[in-house]
Amino acid sequence: MALMVAESLLGAGFEQVFTLLQETVKDVVSKARQFKGLLRNLDSTLDLLADTVKKIERSNQQRGRAVEKTQSLIEEMTKGEELVRKCLQIPWWNLVLIVKYSSKLSKLDKAILRFCQVDLQLHGTMTVFETREIVSDISQRMDSIRSVETPKVSFAVREPPDFTVGFDMPMKELKTLLLKEEVTLLVLTAPGGCGKTTLVQMLCQDEIIKGKFENNIFFVNVSKTPNVKVIVQNLLNYKNMQPDFQIQSDDDAIDQLLQLLNHITPNPILLILDDVWLGSENLLEKFKFDLPNYKILVTSRTAFPRFxxxxxxxxxxxxxxxxxxxxSVSLHDGSSYIPAEEDVKKIVKGCGGFPLVLQVIGASLRGQHEVVWRSRLMNWSNGQSFLGSDDKLLGHLESSLENDKVIIKECFMDLGSFPEDQRIPAAILIDMWAELYELDEDGIDAIAHLHELTTRNLANLVMAGKDASEANSYYNDDFVTLHDILRELAMHQSSKEPEEERPRLILNISGNNLPKRWMEKKQKLINACLLSISTGESFSWSWCNIHAPKVEVLVLNFQKLNYTLPEFVEKMDELKVFIVTNYGFFHAEISNFQLLGSLPNFRRIRLEKVSISSLCKTLVPLKSLKKISLFMCNIGKAFENCTIQLSNALPNLIEIRIDYCNDLMELPVGLCDIVLLKKLIITNCHKLSALSEGIGNLENLEVLRFRSCTDLSELPESIKSLHKLSILDISDCLSIGKLPKHIGELCNLKVLNMKGCLRLCNSLPESTVELKQLELVVCDKERAKLWEPIKEFLTKLKVEVAEKDINLNWLPK
Known part of the structure; x- marks a missing residue:
């Protein structure tokens, strides 16, 4: 009887719409980290309903019965499928859209639940035993899975390491102190490398803390040079309270923060300010407000006695x-040599009880010969502790580099070229090291070096899940993190020689405080091969007279809306790699770009969060440039308004990478005239919907990726002209419904990645059987069925069903 009741509610199109929604949710839930909790809830709801839908459909077929359409529910499901697909279009840094779409997902889940819990019951209260059973199951699930509110993206607390020891009692003591009513600001202090951040991460996993503060735990990395405006701007975005104006000063920022906190109270709030440096006491005072249930937890190497x-x-x-x-010292198979207990105790005592030092030293000795252990023991024979001084800590950690290969040590020191508490994209390091150390272009050697640094606990390489088509060629989503102490160690190692003789020179300029020696009128000679300059938002000093004829890699890190390239760049005749990263909140306008036109060896450039239109106004021919990478840039129609044609400006370009450029709606026509191009990689550009037929002009193209371009609905037929193409990646292009009719003319195609192409449901084009060189197709289970009739014609072909990646730690928090 319950089935008959439900039949009267469900229309003939219901199962088809339901299946598409369920399939979309299951695919997206493992990728859209921003909406993970909400999508999991929705997935659970649909799983509960799935069996009922199948029973109803079977009953319909058996009885040959016409079913009334529940049009409103079908429409809700159709809109829901589109909504879930759009979740992949929302970048992790766009907090306003995350809030907006989180609300929509919650409403969708509630609408489906209401149908299950209310509508079915209203139509069968007398004899709906099965329906009550469904409703009961759903209710129990609802009790166990609480509806997730706005995800904590930028301010989420990371999970603690998998293995910790010695923190249970400190966590209990810290929690007890924090929860006292009179405690409104608590400073957690210890030297660097003692585990302050790890302890806070463990605290935030505690059920009592989570129960009290719920979704109002904000974790902020303060670091050595905090930017109050950026911190508050992100907090406002996170809570969907973005002001109509740009915050101009720290005072404006504090006023806006107070309004935000007043909006949240009286709900308890925990603001965690991590890594506050000496001299930043005034920042803590600014964040203090007399509000009920508002607490601040500070981690610092300094005790701040005023608090x-x-x-x-x-x-x-x-x-x-x-x-x-x-x-830390043991190999997984237990084969690592470890000396006698008394000798080990001497080394451990020398580490002073510092978790970071123990892990780094242990990893440096892992698998080493007995002679290496003996040498290290001689240096530490007095069992001296290095507790309480970062300088001593750095000196102690230096010993962990003694036995490293020269290339590993050099790569480690290069990591100091980037600001503290910032992720370092693996793609940047691949570009740098390919030129500095002549490593391979695809990054295999660079990633191997990063793995070795990670094994030694000198860095942390975080890699996205990869399928067979990406294993050795796609590192766009991978990044490196570095503990502050290790960053200081890298810079310390780089600064041992006199400034003029250093192979890498790393300058961190606070405000306008240039070193006096840099303000002298006489020309400053630099012989470094790598030059890194980091400046803050308030930097406005004129660049001094620098002569750097040997610089091969230039790294500029800044936080300004308008940034002027230094004049001395024009004379860097050996410059090969140029990395420009804007760490500010808004996209930056760049001037003086024309200086790059005179560089004879300039090969690679990477721009992050830059307005490309500002460059095109003064675009000059870059005849030696081989690779350009644009990340989170504003592109729009900038390339169409260039002062010269792209093919003339970039005549020898062989690789273009465009990632997270959300205003890119169509492929710039001018790019299709750069005939030497071998790699065109456009990823996570969710508004990209049109490709020019001119793409067929790229006759030398070998790699073509349109990964996660979710609005892209089709590939142009002219793609058949790309006879050198070996890799085609359209993974997670959710709107693509068919492959090009003449795709079989891609005579050298070896790899096709089409996982997540949920709209691609019809039979493959007949010409597919002509792809004689095709070796690997990566897709999901449903798409794999489309290839079954093709396999008998393609003897080399292997169809791999992509596993869903549930390890999402690599995604931005």
Whole structure:
């Protein structure tokens, strides 16, 4: 009887719409990290309803019964499928859209639940035992899975490391102190490398803390040079309270923050200010407000005596230190040489109970010969502790580099070229090291070096899940993080020689405080091969007279809306790689771009969060440029308004990468005239909907990726002319409904990635059987069925069903 009741509610198109929605949700839930909780709830709801839908459909077929359409529900499902697809279009940094779409997902989930919980019951209250069973199951699931509100993207607290030791008692003590009513600001202090951030991460996983503060735990990396305006701007975006004006000053920012906190209270709020440096006490005062249930937890290497409540995190005791060291030094198969207990104790004592030091030293000795252990023991024979001084810590950590290969040590020191607490994209390091150390172009050697640094606990390489088509060629989503102490170690190692003789020179300029020697009128000679200059928002000083004839890699990090390239760039005749990164909140306008036109060896450029239109106004021929990478840039129609044609400006370009450029709606026609191009990679550009037929002019193209371009509905037929193409990637192009009719003319195509192409449901084009060189197709289970009749014609072909990647730690938080 329950089935008959439900039949009267469900229309004939219901199962088809339901299946498409369910399939879309299951595909997107593992990719749209921003909406992970909401999509999981929706996935659970649909799973509960799936069996009922199948039973109803079977009953319809058995009885040959016509079913009334529940048009409103079908429309809701159709809109829902489109909504879920659009979730992949929302970049992790656009917090306003994340809030907006989170609300829409919640409404969709509630609408489906209401149908299950209310509508079915209203139509069968007398004899709906099965319906009540469904409703009961859903209700139980609802009790166990609470509806997730706005995801904490930029301010989410990371999960603690998989293995920790010695933190249970400190966590209990810290929690007890924090929850006292009189404690409104608590400073957690210890030297660098003692585990302050790890302890906070563990605290935020505590059920009592989560229950009290719920979604109002904000984790902010303050670092050495905090930008109050950017911090508050992001907090406002996170809570969908973006002001109509741009915040102009710190005072404006604090006023806006107070309004935000007043909006949240009386709900409890925990603001975590991580890594506050000496001299930033005034920042803590600014963030203090007399509000109910508002608490601030600060981590710092400094105790800040002016604040009443302080918790001193102590180093690990001997037992816990020994446990952590043994775990760090042991190989997985237990084959690593470890000396006698007394000798190990001497090394552990020298590490002072610092978790970071124990892990780094342990990893540096892992698998080493007995002679190496003996040498290290001689240096530490007095068992001296290095507790309490970062300088001593750095000196102690230096010993972990003693036995490293020269290339590994050089790569480690290069990591100091980037601002603290910032992720370092692996793609940047691949470009740098390909030129500095002549590593391979595809990045295989560079990633291997990063793995080795990670193994030694000198860095942390975070890699996205990869399928067979990406394993050795796609590193766009991979990045490196570096502990502050290790960053200081890298810079310390780089600064041992006199400034004029250093192979890498790293300058971190706070405000306008240039070193006096840099303000002298006489020309400043630099012999470095790598030059990194980081400036803040308030930097406005005229660049000094620098002569850097040997610089091969130039890294500029800044936080300004308008940035002028230094005049001395024009004379860097050996410059090969130029990395420009805007760490500010808004896109930056760049001037002086024409200086690059005179560089004879200039090969690679990467721009992040830059307005491309500002460059095109003064675009000059870059005849030696081989590769250009644009990340989170504003492009629009900038290339169409260039002062010269792209093919004339970039005549020898062989690779273009465009990622997260959300205003790119169509492929610039001018790009199709750069006939030497071998790689065209456009990823996560969700508004890209049109490709020019001129793409067929790129006769030398070998790699073509349109990964996660979710509005792209088709590939132009002219693609058949790309006879050198070996890799075609249209993964997660959710709107593509068919492959080009003459795709079989791609006579050298070896790899086709079409996973996540949910609209691609019809039979493959007849010409597909002509893809004789095709070796690998990556797709989901449904698309794999389309290839079954093709396999008998293509003897080399392997069809791999892509596994859903549930490890999402690599996604931006």
């Amino acid at each position: 009443r409540f302080t918790y001193h995190l102590k180093p690990l005791n001997d037992v816990d230190a020994m446990t952590l060291f043994r775990r």
